[in-house]
Amino acid sequence: MAAQKNPEKSRCAPETLAAAPKVKVGLFSLTCCEGCIFTILDLEEKLLAALPFINIVESAALLEKPLAGSEKLDISFVEGSVITPGEEGLIKRIREKSTVLVALGACAAIAGIPGMRNALPAGMEAKIQQVKTLAVRAKASPLSDVVPVDYVLPGCSINEKEFLLFLQKILIGWKPRLEDVPVCFECKRNQDPCLLLKGELCLGPVSFAGCDAMCPGNGAQCIGCRGFTKDANFSSLDALFKEMGEGKRERYNLFTYFNQLPEALKELKGEN
Ligand code: SF4
Ligand code: SF4
Ligand code: SF4
Incomplete structure (x- = not known):
């Protein structure tokens, strides 16, 4: 980015x-x-x-x-x-x-x-x-x-x-560069427990890192405030949320909290 x-x-x-x-x-x-x-x-x-x-x-x-x-x-x-x-x-x-x-x-x-x-x-x-x-x-x-x-x-x-x-x-004339890696990368590096494994939703797998996984590190879900990564696999994360029992509206609200609804998830828009 x-x-x-x-x-x-x-x-x-x-x-x-x-x-x-x-x-x-x-x-x-x-x-x-x-x-x-x-x-x-x-x-x-x-x-x-x-x-x-x-x-x-x-x-x-x-x-x-x-x-x-x-x-x-x-x-x-x-x-x-x-x-x-x-x-x-x-x-x-x-x-x-x-x-x-x-x-x-x-x-x-x-x-x-x-x-x-x-x-x-x-x-x-x-x-x-x-x-x-x-x-x-x-x-x-x-x-x-x-x-x-x-x-x-x-x-x-x-x-x-x-x-x-x-x-x-x-x-000093250098080109600032931000690495395009997901929040999970920092979360794992910090050895924080994964919220998904506890049955809680988290946008860490698709969200752009750089915050040192601040929210999961404090027990709160990532809501994607830094935007989505380029290669994010939205469909697979949404399928997991669905498997965890979350309805369309909740999933729509989470994915669009900070970001535009990704094209891959456009069917979520129907009920909103
Ligand atoms: S808590 Fe969130 S950011 Fe951390 S590893 Fe699990 S899904 Fe990724
Ligand atoms: S919501 Fe923002 S600050 Fe919190 S973990 Fe996600 S990207 Fe980082
Ligand atoms: S709402 Fe906008 S201006 Fe306020 S802290 Fe968040 S990004 Fe910055």
Whole structure:
């Protein structure tokens, strides 16, 4: 997942980093809970350690300035889904002025929690249309549906270690890369007991790792907040859930908690 930039094109070599001009960074929020930007701000002294190398020039959370002004940015981190026509315009402006655009967290990467509305049953969608007070697009979209995205840092919220490693790598001109392996890989590595063997549902086999299997490690099911892996075998996991006695609605709700319903499971949609 993520990372499409040319690894050979270094912004600056490690030894010249300290002498290089500061990298101009923007932190932006579209529709979301803003938890991903706050994960960055909560890094406190670790974030302060990066300040000799970066200059945060746009951030609604940190600076009282109009957003997406005319200043060019080296890296923009954007959290949230594109829900309103105004946000569509904003993300296009951010893209235009940013050398690197990073989708931050599940909302920006896969539409996340706001994307739940995309899987609503038709009747409920109609009811929401009746009470809505704000002009909204037909669906909540991840950034990549509207503009090209250079990198994705997934999760709800993002993983702080992953963010710091990403920042270090991009500052020295390396290509950040996330391994396309499932959460089960980390869960097994941590020797955590498997929830499936206890008769509980878990999306670990089809979900993108990088969170150190945080939920199963704490006895909670994985609900796929980091998106699905490329080679996920949805049919076989769904067949197992069915064997475990779960109904269509429960399986549909679990698979679409954060993600679009995979094509292989489209028959689950019928009863919803
Ligand atoms: S991904 Fe999760 S934590 Fe981040 S902004 Fe969206 S809802 Fe909040
Ligand atoms: S608990 Fe979930 S993540 Fe862990 S091994 Fe079992 S299915 Fe995989
Ligand atoms: S275990 Fe699953 S739901 Fe929990 S943080 Fe990791 S990917 Fe997200």
